[in-house]
Amino acid sequence: MQTAPTDRLSATFQALADPTRRAILARLALGETSVSELAKPFEMSMPAVSKHLKVLEHAGLITRSRDAQMRPCKIEAAALKQADDWLEEYRRLWEQRLDRLEDYLQTVQAKAPRDKETKAKPIKAKEKTRGREK
Amino acid sequence: MQTAPTDRLSATFQALADPTRRAILARLALGETSVSELAKPFEMSMPAVSKHLKVLEHAGLITRSRDAQMRPCKIEAAALKQADDWLEEYRRLWEQRLDRLEDYLQTVQAKAPRDKETKAKPIKAKEKTRGREK
DNA sequence: TATGTATTTAACCAATCAGTTATTTAACCG
DNA sequence: CGGTTAAATAACTGATTGGTTAAATACATA
Known part of the structure; x- marks a missing residue:
């Protein structure tokens, strides 16, 4: 106690x-x-x-x-x-990280050369604030 | 253990x-x-x-x-x-609670109470779900 | 190779933690 | 009153925590 x-x-x-x-x-x-x-x-x-x-x-x-x-x-x-x-103070840290992941995925998909069926449809524009909005 | x-x-x-x-x-x-x-x-x-x-x-x-x-x-x-x-799972709990507090304060203020001994009234129904606006 | 610098590991200690069983308190009911 | 139910407390135990000092490790540099 x-x-x-x-x-x-x-x-x-x-x-x-x-x-x-x-x-x-x-x-x-x-x-x-x-x-x-x-x-x-x-x-x-x-x-x-x-x-x-x-x-x-x-x-x-x-x-x-x-x-x-x-x-x-x-x-x-x-x-x-x-x-x-x-x-809350740290939220931007992982949101930023997710942003970067999204950027990465976007890059990868944009470059994806040989996907047979689907035309490389561009990813929806990334919004700067992800997750919970303030 | x-x-x-x-x-x-x-x-x-x-x-x-x-x-x-x-x-x-x-x-x-x-x-x-x-x-x-x-x-x-x-x-x-x-x-x-x-x-x-x-x-x-x-x-x-x-x-x-x-x-x-x-x-x-x-x-x-x-x-x-x-x-x-x-x-996140619990967020609604404190948001709801803040709603009630807000409602309560609103009620108290609306009544502009003169006699101190009147017990606080039960909480009024709230209609809006507030909190972090999306 | 020896020496200094940055950091970790080892060994130890007191306090706290998470659980146990046994006992006690508190409130209800007939 | 005595008995039952709900929960808390007491006393104990082993494991973990948060700190210590002293020694070991890893790397850079002279």
């Missing part, structure tokens, strides 16, 4: 760095549900799941309420948005 | 879950550079930086080449894109 000296973003990425926790989030994206319900798909004990939930909660990725004996969990997307905002 | 070869996405998130490594990536986003250059801003030893680089390399976030004694590091954005693609 850590009293976080670590920053929020690190805690978020840390929480996402585990397939079980990502699966839990995937389930919670469909809607609020109980701990035992969340635990069902996994072969691990309840305390193990409980710990994963604590990690997610600590990262601000989920919140819990109370419904009789149950403690339903709810996904909190704001923390995910933080991660997305961080990635 | 989840031993052995963790998946790529976990490795990526794991690598991003450390401020030092994120700072290294931020530096590399500006361009390829040497290990000692990367190490300069940090108060840790060279081996420590070397280990961080190994983590980044293992996650596919950087590659290294050779230039005399130096091993210049280069950022590889493809792995970041994988993380972005994973987040």
Whole structure:
């Protein structure tokens, strides 16, 4: 149990760095549900799941309420948005890379000399912003 | 026990879950550079930086080449894109949430509430799907 | 060949992680 | 009250992490 000296973003990425926790989030994206319900798909004990939930909660990725004996969990997307905002800074890097790939493919196809049936139809003009537009 | 070869996405998130490594990536986003250059801003030893680089390399976030004694590091954005693609699935969640917040604020402001004790009304129906406009 | 420079590897350490079983708390029901 | 259900906590364990210092490697140059 850590009293976080670590920053929020690190805690978020840390929480996402585990397939079980990502699966839990995937389930919670469909809607609020109980701990035992969340635990069902996994072969691990309840305390193990409980710990994963604590990690997610600590990262601000989920919140819990109370419904009789149950403690339903709810996904909190704001923390995910933080991660997305961080990635935003780097988006141009892979978009640029994809652009280059596209340029390459365009070049290759333009040069393609001996394709028997199809006439080399030019590729659609590449748009400068690929992927998600800003 | 989840031993052995963790998946790529976990490795990526794991690598991003450390401020030092994120700072290294931020530096590399500006361009390829040497290990000692990367190490300069940090108060840790060279081996420590070397280990961080190994983590980044293992996650596919950087590659290294050779230039005399130096091993210049280069950022590889493809792995970041994988993380972005994973987040993509959840984007609607926080966009929806922001919609609701926006609607809520709008409601509150429209009412120009005079008595503080009135409990906030339930959220009004929203009609437009907003967020990143396409 | 020897020497300096850039970086990695080895060996070690404390803290954290991801899991376990056993126990405890909390809320409901008859 | 006692019993059941849902979940959290305690205590333990082995593996991993993030750092250290000291030694080894790889390359360039004199």
